[in-house]
Amino acid sequence: MSEGLIVREQEPLNLEMPFSSLSGFITPNESFYVRCHFPIPEISAEEWRLTVEGEVGAPFELSYDELLGMESRTIAATLECAGNNRIFLEPKVKGVQWGLGAVGNASWTGVPLSALLDRSGLKSNALEVILEGADEGEVDKTPKPAGKISFCRSLPLKKAIEDVLLAYKMNGEKLSATHGFPLRAIVPGWYAMASVKWLRRIVVTDKPFNGFYQSLDYTYWDRSGPLPTLAPLAEQQTKAEIARPENGETVAANSVYRVHGAAWSGTAEITRVEVSFDLGGSWQDAKLLGEPLKNAWRLWEYEWQTPAKAGRHTIIARATDSHGIPQPVDRSGDRGTYMINHLLPLEVDVS
Amino acid sequence: MSEGLIVREQEPLNLEMPFSSLSGFITPNESFYVRCHFPIPEISAEEWRLTVEGEVGAPFELSYDELLGMESRTIAATLECAGNNRIFLEPKVKGVQWGLGAVGNASWTGVPLSALLDRSGLKSNALEVILEGADEGEVDKTPKPAGKISFCRSLPLKKAIEDVLLAYKMNGEKLSATHGFPLRAIVPGWYAMASVKWLRRIVVTDKPFNGFYQSLDYTYWDRSGPLPTLAPLAEQQTKAEIARPENGETVAANSVYRVHGAAWSGTAEITRVEVSFDLGGSWQDAKLLGEPLKNAWRLWEYEWQTPAKAGRHTIIARATDSHGIPQPVDRSGDRGTYMINHLLPLEVDVS
Numbered sequence: 001m002s003e004g005l006i007v008r009e010q011e012p013l014n015l016e017m018p019f020s021s022l023s024g025f026i027t028p029n030e031s032f033y034v035r036c037h038f039p040i041p042e043i044s045a046e047e048w049r050l051t052v053e054g055e056v057g058a059p060f061e062l063s064y065d066e067l068l069g070m071e072s073r074t075i076a077a078t079l080e081c082a083g084n085n086r087i088f089l090e091p092k093v094k095g096v097q098w099g100l101g102a103v104g105n106a107s108w109t110g111v112p113l114s115a116l117l118d119r120s121g122l123k124s125n126a127l128e129v130i131l132e133g134a135d136e137g138e139v140d141k142t143p144k145p146a147g148k149i150s151f152c153r154s155l156p157l158k159k160a161i162e163d164v165l166l167a168y169k170m171n172g173e174k175l176s177a178t179h180g181f182p183l184r185a186i187v188p189g190w191y192a193m194a195s196v197k198w199l200r201r202i203v204v205t206d207k208p209f210n211g212f213y214q215s216l217d218y219t220y221w222d223r224s225g226p227l228p229t230l231a232p233l234a235e236q237q238t239k240a241e242i243a244r245p246e247n248g249e250t251v252a253a254n255s256v257y258r259v260h261g262a263a264w265s266g267t268a269e270i271t272r273v274e275v276s277f278d279l280g281g282s283w284q285d286a287k288l289l290g291e292p293l294k295n296a297w298r299l300w301e302y303e304w305q306t307p308a309k310a311g312r313h314t315i316i317a318r319a320t321d322s323h324g325i326p327q328p329v330d331r332s333g334d335r336g337t338y339m340i341n342h343l344l345p346l347e348v349d350v351s
Numbered sequence: 352m353s354e355g356l357i358v359r360e361q362e363p364l365n366l367e368m369p370f371s372s373l374s375g376f377i378t379p380n381e382s383f384y385v386r387c388h389f390p391i392p393e394i395s396a397e398e399w400r401l402t403v404e405g406e407v408g409a410p411f412e413l414s415y416d417e418l419l420g421m422e423s424r425t426i427a428a429t430l431e432c433a434g435n436n437r438i439f440l441e442p443k444v445k446g447v448q449w450g451l452g453a454v455g456n457a458s459w460t461g462v463p464l465s466a467l468l469d470r471s472g473l474k475s476n477a478l479e480v481i482l483e484g485a486d487e488g489e490v491d492k493t494p495k496p497a498g499k500i501s502f503c504r505s506l507p508l509k510k511a512i513e514d515v516l517l518a519y520k521m522n523g524e525k526l527s528a529t530h531g532f533p534l535r536a537i538v539p540g541w542y543a544m545a546s547v548k549w550l551r552r553i554v555v556t557d558k559p560f561n562g563f564y565q566s567l568d569y570t571y572w573d574r575s576g577p578l579p580t581l582a583p584l585a586e587q588q589t590k591a592e593i594a595r596p597e598n599g600e601t602v603a604a605n606s607v608y609r610v611h612g613a614a615w616s617g618t619a620e621i622t623r624v625e626v627s628f629d630l631g632g633s634w635q636d637a638k639l640l641g642e643p644l645k646n647a648w649r650l651w652e653y654e655w656q657t658p659a660k661a662g663r664h665t666i667i668a669r670a671t672d673s674h675g676i677p678q679p680v681d682r683s684g685d686r687g688t689y690m691i692n693h694l695l696p697l698e699v700d701v702s
Contacts, residue, residue: 054577094493132577142445142492145572145579146684152578203577208559215566215581221496226405226554227481227503228496230566333497 003030008096012036012137013178017169019100020245022262025076025103025290025299029171034178035081035102037151037213038137041198045182050116050166054130054204057121064182070111075165075188076296078105078264082191082218082233084339085340093337105262105297108186110167113160116202122157125206125300129160129195131185136294141216153218153232154209163188163295166199168301170252186294190268191233193218208281221334228334236266237341238327240273240300240319247346254308259286261317264297268321276316277343279330287318307350314345354381355691359447363387363488364529370451371592373613374648376427376641378455380522382462385529386453388502388564389488392549396533401467401517405481405555408472415533418519420589421462426539427514427647429456433542433629434570434586444688451592456613456648459537461518464511473508476557479489480511482536482545483552492567504545504569504583505560506538514539514646517550529666539646540617542584542689544569556597557574572685579685587617588692589678591651591670598697603661610637612668615648624651627667630696631680665696 005015011206015029015034040055045064053059081102083095096102117129132152139149155164165186168175180197187194193213214232222231240263251257269292274283286302300317307313320326331342357367358448366385396415405412422506430455434446447453468480483503490500490533506515516537519526526532531548538545544564574583591614614621620643625634637653651668658664671677682693 132578136397143570143572143581143687143689144684149579205576207576207580209576209578210561210566210581211578213582215561215570219494219566222496225556225558225560227483227560227562228500229558230494230563333495336494338494 005031005040006099008098008337009334012038012042014096016098017101017104017307019241019243020246022260025105025296026171027106029176029179030175031107031108032104032170032179033081035104035192036135040100040133040177041134042177043134043182043198044170048200050183050200050202052116052120053124055123055206057123058119060120062116067111067166067183069113071167072109073112074107074109075186076105076107076293077186077188078103078236078295078297079192079195080236080264081233082338083340086337088344089337089340092347093159095337106171108165108167109169109172110165110183110186111168111345112166113185114162116166117161117204118331120204122190122204123206126157126204127207128154128156128164128205130154130203130205130211131196131208132203134194134198134200139212141204145212149212151196151213152211153213154205154211155194156228159187160208179306185187189235191218191236220336220338223334233338236264237339238265238268238270238319238321238325239263239341240317240327242315242317242346245315245346246350249349250349251306253306253310253350255306258301258307259304259315260299260301262297263319265319265321266295268323270298270319271322272320274318275302277313279314280316280343283318286322310351313348313350316345316349317341318343356384357450357452359449363389364391365447367449368452368455370592370594371597372478375612376647377649378457380457380524380527380530381696383455383457383521384432386543386572387486388485391528392485393528394485394533394549399533399551401534401551401553403467403471403553405504406474406477406557407555408474409470410414412469413467413674415602416535418462418517421466423438423460424516425458425460426537427456427458427644427649428537428539429454429587429646430543430546431587431615433544433689434649436695437688439695440688440691446636446688452591455521459518460520460523461516461534461537464515464517465513469513469515470553470554473555474557477555478558479505479507479556479560481505481554481556481560481562482547482550483554484547485551490511490563502547502564503562504547504564505556506545511540512531525583540586542569542587549654554639567581567660569623569689570694571687571689574685581603583652584689587615588690589616589619589670589676590614590692591668591678593666593668594665596697599699601702602657604657604661604701606657606676608657610651610655610666611650611652611683612648613668616670616672617646619674620645621649621670622673623671626653627669628664630692631663631667634669664699664701666699667694667696669694682694
């Protein structure tokens with residue numbers, strides 16, 4: 001299952017795709033990064049139930065077979081871990097040391113969350129929807145909850161209704177245990193902590209939920225209001241990553257090298273990817289491949305005429321989205337160890 | 352200023368009253384505990400302004416003299432630090448090591464916050480009121496805000512309107528710098544982190560505020576809902592403390608000793624204080640002194656006929672409030688390092 005993946009942590013299991021292996025729009029299941037917070041729960045499809053409760057008129061539960069019998073949809077969505085690229089932070093910070101590959105793009109098949117919310121008879125005071133996974137364990141931050149907690153995240157009702165898919169298939173195959181069998185929420189455009197795996201419960205609330213993974217973890221300091229307020233991570237930030245060349249790779253002088261990678265944004269389409277070989281002094285447009293698709297990455301390439309002279313060279317890629325906002329050069333400390341999308345130069349040896 | 356107080360920390364200044372010196376309903380200003388998070392700001396009454404802004408129709412600012420010219424009220428209120436009694440926790444935890452004396456009762460004179468909110472023309476979407484102090488500095492928890500932050504706390508609009516006093520006098524004297532000159536919010540019944548000192552700004556918001564001191568600090572795990580949620584500390588928990596004898600004190604055998612102390616509750620009146628000399632096997636009613644007063648402590652005493660035989664004895668006090676809820680015997684780990692009101696036996700030597 002984990003063949004070819006970089007093991008960042010064995011227990012809980014955290015596996016990264018070597019981003020240099022990027023070969024197409026769809027990331028194969030066996031190459032897709034794996035992020036776990038606790039041991040992977042063993043779930044039997046026969047015994048598993050999904051409950052829908054809280055501020056609803058008619059709470060209910062669904063079996064796996066019932067879910068499979070509902071009208072399904074298939075969407076492409078790029079999932080990125082909120083800590084992707086963390087290994088490049090200076091000074092070093094705590095957390096799984098992800099390089100470039102805690103990101104992947106798959107097609108997901110399942111039932112829109114809205115179908116279940118419709119059936120539940122949402123009350124008029126419904127404000128948020130909590131998604132709870134079956135994975136649980138102890139956490140070690142202050143204040144520390146007494147005993148085990150389960151992994152859960154909430155969404156504003158609007159996002160839950162408009163965008164979320166409850167997926168039981170990934171790239172046409174039954175979801176694997178590592179990816180959340182039997183059911184994973186897919187929250188398009190958001191960092192992947194929102195895409196709760198091993199989903200077992202949906203709770204509609206009339207109050208903002210401030211669970212561990214949206215207060216002590218997976219948060220940042222939001223300064224858009226009158227005073228800094230701790231906010232749960234949400235939308236993926238615009239980013240381009242270079243798959244090849246890799247950092248430290250040797251490329252032939254005086255030749256044509258295909259620089260390529262992927263770019264994505266949680267809130268808009270990618271409209272431009274540029275590359276720079278002089279630390280941002282000048283930028284060349286890369287070619288965007290395929291069609292723009294909301295919430296899925298876009299592959300790009302650039303035919304690089306490598307220098308005639310041997311030596312060390314830098315390459316930077318940067319993406320701009322349809323709001324016209326390019327990736328930032330620097331990083332705000334208010335983002336803590338998350339949302340890492342500032343420009344990352346890589347070095348290659350021309351020989 | 353700090354004569355007779357226990358210095359728990361010099362910088363920032365944190366001073367505790369030796370609780371054995373409890374001598375009356377009012378804690379004298381010079382005996383009142385001092386809690387600071389940052390250096391004490393130097394504020395000139397002439398230059399100081401209080402601004403009222405946010406979700407209001409008519410933002411405005413007030414000078415010190417204007418505030419003094421408004422209709423005033425005087426209330427008695429007990430302030431207790433949310434970490435009071437922390438030194439008794441096992442295992443030891445981080446934070447200022449308060450004993451029994453991070454609590455005091457004073458009369459406060461000032462202007463009801465509601466008078467300012469009325470004048471501001473609250474908008475219909477007003478939800479919370481943030482109180483911001485002039486004290487600021489860096490904090491060291493993850494996620495760490497970039498740069499300095501000021502001390503601030505928010506209140507639900509209802510509490511802000513119904514109960515809060517903006518005090519410029521403490522026990523009839525002008526507020527001292529250590530106690531928040533020129534203005535301190537008094538939030539009766541709540542732990543004292545809500546009673547923001549050196550008040551400089553009032554911001555009405557339409558969203559829940561999740562500032563540092565109500566997310567990473569001064570919070571606990573609330574399990575009253577479907578899933579644990581991090582909640583800001585609020586109401587003081589019912590508690591009786593023994594002033595005398597002190598822990599480790601020697602008392603004369605076969606005599607009458609006046610066991611005495613204070614008891615308080617953030618949400619109800621104290622209706623009963625009991626003492627036990629057999630680790631809770633049996634309880635004797637103490638005598639409640641004075642009249643019950645909402646949000647102020649109640650003094651109590653018990654004439655103890657000490658044993659004829661020398662030896663070590665334990666004493667426990669427990670309070671019950673008008674909701675009939677006595678202090679808990681044990682402590683929930685979900686409270687972290689705060690809200691410490693479980694029963695605390697003290698030991699005395701009878702000789």
